Amino acid sequence: MDFLSDIGKKITETAKTVTKKSESLVEITKLNLAIGNEEDKIKKAFLEIGSELYKNFQNGESYGDYFDTKCTEIKEMEENIAKLRERVLSLKGTKTCTGCNEVIDEDVKYCPNCGVKTPVENVE
Ligand SMILES: [Zn+2]
Numbered sequence: 001m002d003f004l005s006d007i008g009k010k011i012t013e014t015a016k017t018v019t020k021k022s023e024s025l026v027e028i029t030k031l032n033l034a035i036g037n038e039e040d041k042i043k044k045a046f047l048e049i050g051s052e053l054y055k056n057f058q059n060g061e062s063y064g065d066y067f068d069t070k071c072t073e074i075k076e077m078e079e080n081i082a083k084l085r086e087r088v089l090s091l092k093g094t095k096t097c098t099g100c101n102e103v104i105d106e107d108v109k110y111c112p113n114c115g116v117k118t119p120v121e122n123v124e
Pocket of ligand 1: 097098099100102111112113114115116122
């Protein structure tokens, strides 16, 4: 084998290796995307399971102490969120109507949207 054909062979082999490596990189990227998609679907399924379980808990179902405790914690967090939202509305000079859930002025006695009598906070 002469010198030039030896070099030519080496260049061809190197090119094949580079091509193979870049094909592998493309394949790895595709596989990682597919893995990420499946992981996202699992997360979504877990969320759906949790939401369904919590909905059933609110309707009186029990799935044992562990889940009941978790659901009770979620219920408390939802109540905290509601209180925090009301505080934000109050700072904006508004409140949520107890009749229609519309955001209305804090100092109105009757909801302009549904007409329900709304409690007015005594500001001292
Ligand atoms: Zn209303």
